[in-house]
Amino acid sequence: MRDAFFKYQAQTTPHPLGLEIARAEGCLIIDKDAREHLDLVAGVSACSLGHCHPEVVAAVQEQAATYMHVMVYGETIQKPAVKYAEELCSKLPQELQCLYLVNSGTEAMEAAIKLARRATGRTEIFAAKNAYHGSTLGSLSLMGYEARKGAFRPLLPDVRFLHFNQEKEISKITTHTAAVILETIQGGAGFILPQNDYLKKVRERCDEVGALLVLDEIQPGFGRCGTLFAFEQFNCTPDLLVIGKGMASGMPIGGLLSSFELMKTLQSEPKLGHITTFGGNAVIAAAARATLKALYSENHLEGSLEKEALFRIQLKHPLIKEIRGRGLMLALLFERAEIANFLVLEGIKRRIILFWLLFEPCAVRLTPPLVISKHQITHACQQIVDILDSFEQLGVD
Ligand SMILES: Cc1ncc(COP(=O)(O)O)c(C=O)c1O
CATH class of the missing domain: 3.90.1150.10 (Aspartate Aminotransferase, domain 1)
Incomplete structure (x- = not known):
């Protein structure tokens, strides 16, 4: 397997961990020689309930045997996605009552960029130095780390950068700005928390100039930081909330939340403003439902x-x-x-x-699974x- 891994599977670094996985359960990963490894990474914050949580497995199995994929996102009424949207929105403020389910964090961010541009008619976007929002071209344009993105230019125009937590730079956000896109807690930069009501101050400036505030909670969300979403702790509600990773305990998913009014922008002029084949997939949505339920019941x-x-x-x-x-x-x-x-x-x-x-x-x-003992x-x-x-x-x- 090891030889084939290096020979046939695309690599992202010259030195992958290369652990050969046999199975995984709870916080343990068991390798091909039946040795147990304690997982303190959780698939980079994705396996919120650990590996193979029984309720997530049962939900996936049941849904897989009922139906998996019947139609592209949005055309048919599928209980797992509809119920999940309802259940998630019941935990969120009135500004965030409409959910668009997609396949990954970066895709949710792409949709957020598109929605912000369409809704405001503006193109300028502010992101933060050392931010990470995903690896597709739009999200990559927001990456505040030149060494990892320079090779892929030209990227999105009109993207500018703020230093996270630098209050004096907030005035750079103007009536030309479509959106300010920030991680609620900066991840790749070093797990940096917002200080001195920084997010609240950015929120106020966005309101003054008519820009949208987009918070990326792909990593801190889903209970990892002590509340369902970290923004709840920082006196600030975004216009758009981008989610992913831990929401389905290790199944591939992402999501974009906003008000119904704002989200409507994607359904006209042109219609089909953001489309996806597998977004809202029934099996994955079932895993997300089971995850949300267990986050609270446990x-x-x-x-x-x-x-x-x-x-x-x-x-x-x-x-x-x-x-x-x-x-x-x-x-x-x-x-x-x-x-x-x-x-x-x-x-x-x-x-x-x-x-x-x-x-x-x-x-x-x-960033271990939340179920760590x-x-x-x-x-x-x-x-x-x-x-x-x-x-x-x-x-x-
Ligand atoms: C803060 C943040 N945003 C976006 C992403 C991209 O998510 P995905 O890898 O699901 O596309 C990540 C992934 O590491 C992330 O940590």
């Missing part, structure tokens, strides 16, 4: 904050400069990238799966502290 929203506290208490080490983030979206920050690299690579040897952040080389992500947290923390001790002892440089 108390994962409060659980994320309690578990954050356990990580913070047990992760004391002189090499850890800072623990950033909220809930189970945490990043360990080190003085040097070598320490982060050592921790991830040594973790693999000890069968705890950790991973890097996109643009912050001195950080290691801790206290015992597993203690084990993870002991291993991490132990690895950092061994880094010091080896004098690795």
